[in-house]
Amino acid sequence: MQKNDNLLIKGVQSMKYASWPVIIALSFVFASEVFADEWYVAPIKGGPSIRVDVSHRGLCANVPILPRDFKIEVIAPEHVAYTLRAQPTLYWRVNKKVKGTIAITIEEMKRGSLPSKPLLEVLAVMEVKPGRHRFSLACLGVRLKRNVDYIWTVALVCDREKRALDLGQSGGIRYVRKSKGVSYRDLKGLAQKGIWYDVFHRATDEQRNSLLKEVGL
Numbered sequence: 001m002q003k004n005d006n007l008l009i010k011g012v013q014s015m016k017y018a019s020w021p022v023i024i025a026l027s028f029v030f031a032s033e034v035f036a037d038e039w040y041v042a043p044i045k046g047g048p049s050i051r052v053d054v055s056h057r058g059l060c061a062n063v064p065i066l067p068r069d070f071k072i073e074v075i076a077p078e079h080v081a082y083t084l085r086a087q088p089t090l091y092w093r094v095n096k097k098v099k100g101t102i103a104i105t106i107e108e109m110k111r112g113s114l115p116s117k118p119l120l121e122v123l124a125v126m127e128v129k130p131g132r133h134r135f136s137l138a139c140l141g142v143r144l145k146r147n148v149d150y151i152w153t154v155a156l157v158c159d160r161e162k163r164a165l166d167l168g169q170s171g172g173i174r175y176v177r178k179s180k181g182v183s184y185r186d187l188k189g190l191a192q193k194g195i196w197y198d199v200f201h202r203a204t205d206e207q208r209n210s211l212l213k214e215v216g217l
Contacts, residue, residue, distance in 0.1 A: 060167065087144070103163075146176065154168055
């Protein structure tokens, strides 16, 4: 009986050690599945974030009844992301209802030089409901130049004479050519080439939620 017990123990031990290659192989499979589920791959990594979270601090003269912890967020990655369109649709959101002057600006990123005239600057008094909103550059008659980095901003204007007091957030965008071998219909393939804005615009609600999580929104 003792001999049989020893054989059983040895058999279990050999199975235990033999299972390690299987475990390692499975770990690579699972890792591949995790990476396969990731859609967006940032084309530009490193450096300071363009998308800076903001919250209400102090008074906002033009908005006497400003909700506590009011936030405006641009729906964009932290760094410059790509579009295949000269006139893309850009998305933003607010967490609480607000009525006031909303400013939308687009300007070239020019490091180490004087600021240039904005490509777009629109101010409109409106009541904004909580949730996601968008604006089309085609509807606004604005075109991006190819391979130029732009910063776009959506903000609540607190004082028209002191625009530094605006409550807003900015995103980065660059208009590029489509990579060869990737179809316009292949949203995942486009996202993995850094195409954010077009993919988000055409994605389903479920796909959009996944994209937002990937970029920390």
